[in-house]
Amino acid sequence: MIQPGYLVHDIMCIDCKSFYDSVEAIRRGIHPLAADIAVLSKGDSPGGLVLATSPNCKKRYHVGLSTLRFQLRDDMQVELAHADRSLLHQRFGVLGDAMHFHAWGIDYSDLTRRYLPRAENNRYGNSQVLMRYYTQAREIEVVLSEIADQVAGRLRHHQVQGEVISVGIGYADAEEAGTSGFGAQMKVDSTNRTDDLIRAARFLFHSKWNGHAVRNVSVRVNRISQASTMQLSLFESAEKEEANVLLDQTIDKIRQLYG
Numbered sequence: 493m494i495q496p497g498y499l500v501h502d503i504m505c506i507d508c509k510s511f512y513d514s515v516e517a518i519r520r521g522i523h524p525l526a527a528d529i530a531v532l533s534k535g536d537s538p539g540g541l542v543l544a545t546s547p548n549c550k551k552r553y554h555v556g557l558s559t560l561r562f563q564l565r566d567d568m569q570v571e572l573a574h575a576d577r578s579l580l581h582q583r584f585g586v587l588g589d590a591m592h593f594h595a596w597g598i599d600y601s602d603l604t605r606r607y608l609p610r611a612e613n614n615r616y617g618n619s620q621v622l623m624r625y626y627t628q629a630r631e632i633e634v635v636l637s638e639i640a641d642q643v644a645g646r647l648r649h650h651q652v653q654g655e656v657i658s659v660g661i662g663y664a665d666a667e668e669a670g671t672s673g674f675g676a677q678m679k680v681d682s683t684n685r686t687d688d689l690i691r692a693a694r695f696l697f698h699s700k701w702n703g704h705a706v707r708n709v710s711v712r713v714n715r716i717s718q719a720s721t722m723q724l725s726l727f728e729s730a731e732k733e734e735a736n737v738l739l740d741q742t743i744d745k746i747r748q749l750y751g
Contacts, residue, residue: 512750528552530571583662583672616654617712618642625664625705632706633694639711641691647684647713648744654713655682655690661701662708669704676700684719686740 515525581588593599618639626632636659640700647653659676663669676696680688693711 494736500578502530509546513544513549517546533572553750562619579666583666614642614716615712616646616650616652616716617658617710618646619660621708621712622706625707627639627703627705629698629701632701632709635709636693636697636711637690639709640693642687643711643713644684644686644689644740645744645747647716648719650715651719653682653684653719655679655715656713657689657696658712658714659693659696660708660712661697661706664705664707669702673708674700679715682715682717682719684740685736686743687736689713 513527513529513531514524516529516531517524520527520529522529525547527546528549530549531543577589579588620639622635622637626635656677656679658675660673660675662673663671666672676699678692678696680692683689689711
């Protein structure tokens with residue numbers, strides 16, 4: 493029996509098998525279970541990612557959820573099919589499991605549990621899924637530098653700095669590489685300077701990369717503290733250090749004005 497004064501929440505979740513594909517099938521006048529339809533992000537781009545697929549499409553073409561647009565064969569009439577859950581887990585961990593369940597309309601989220609992030613877990617980072625497979629070290633370095641630059645700008649915007657820099661590299665073909673990718677991190681003097689983050693990110697990348705094609709890249713900074721002081725280097729003059737700081741600040745102002 494419910495006691496008077498207690499608030500009761502009734503939550504009803506309604507889901508549809510392969511919802512996006514089903515909607516598109518109905519729009520085209522096709523039965524959802526008979527349609528060969530897949531939904532992509534940026535379908536006109538070779539780097540477009542499969543987001544959802546119809547059941548018939550999964551059964552006929554056996555294309556994984558992690559498939560990119562350019563990987564699909566020309567004789568296919570669709571842009572996505574079924575993925576093996578174990579393969580998704582191997583490549584993406586628990587996120588792969590979540591993708592698999594979501595594709596089938598299953599969500600194990602506990603709606604009654606409130607998430608409270610701990611302050612010590614605060615970190616800044618960014619990641620990018622590449623529009624094609626990158627195999628040359630130089631082009632991967634360019635992406636790492638761009639992401640590190642973005643992260644450094646966010647640190648300065650919030651007037652904080654960090655002392656642990658990490659990179660994450662995801663391989664395009666986990667079976668060929670023998671692993672889904674790697675992560676590496678290093679401790680540095682607390683910083684929010686772009687050149688410091690770029691230097692660390694490139695070093696970490698070259699310390700573990702085995703030459704296999706890369707599909708996704710991330711750069712993160714943690715152990716965050718307020719940027720109240722500037723750490724001077726024994727190997728650079730104070731004037732050069734100050735000039736680098738002013739350069740970062742000037743670039744930040746230009747981006748704020750012009751994007």
